[in-house]
Amino acid sequence: MSARIGIVTFPGSLDDRDAARAVRLGGAEPVALWHDDAMLKSVDAVFLPGGFSYGDALRCGAIASFSEVMGLVRDAAGRGLPVLGVCNGFQVLCESHLLPGALVRNAHLRYRNRPARLRVETTATAWTNAYAPGTEVVFPAKHGEGRYVADEATLDRLEANGQIVFRYLDNPNGAMRDIAGVANEAGNVVGLMPHPEHAVEALTGPSTDGLGVIASILAHLREGAAR
């Protein structure tokens, strides 16, 4: 039976269909989750896609973090359910306090829309274990509020714990320490600004490097099943 990966649609989500397509191309089964669903439909992992949930009102991801489904995701993540947040999904995870730090306006105030070169900094997460350590990948980045910030003590702790998952090779937004993606301490929750789900086919993406994220979660779930 293939792994069931839930993809949450909030009002204003944009990349939920691309996420579902990437999940399918990667060999898993996408399961549609709605923002006010009161159940997670027995999914094995959750993918929070990009977009502008609730029109980015107040702060990006702030309103979505109080949605019905995020209450369930928060509890399940605490019990080890793998959760990936991309772009707005990353913002939702930070606003939900599932990941440390915050994402604020790009330092240059411009929306950035171009492929981003990243280095995979740790493979010890549910979503990056299929990459070789230090692999360089190219994922499209498209955001106006993608500058990762946290206080120095938090950044030092992230470095020491190996919780920095992706780093920009050409920082597009002024993110502190070139951080493009981070994980929680357990490694089951990962968020990043650039879009692996847009890098799964040669026809439409700058690479197919994003398939490694799906391969990683499948390997992670297989390993869990074998235990």
Added chain:
Amino acid sequence: MARVVVDVMLKSEILDPQGEAVLGALPRLGVNNVKSVRIGKRVEIEFDDAETAAAVEEQSQIIADRLLANPVIENFTVSVPGEDAA
């Protein structure tokens, strides 16, 4: 009427590129003596008339702390303007 004002500001150590952009535009107005501009949010909340002052104060703190401000990047102040000011 129980009216509360919450002011939310980016913490001083967080770069405010909007404020920087405004600062950069000031010389075009002929203003050259400004050192810094910081931009925040003002949120006005009206409670039901029947609420007690204590409940309004307590709930305003919760609203500001849990939703209106993100403590990672922002500070907030809660104030109750006088009736005459409202």
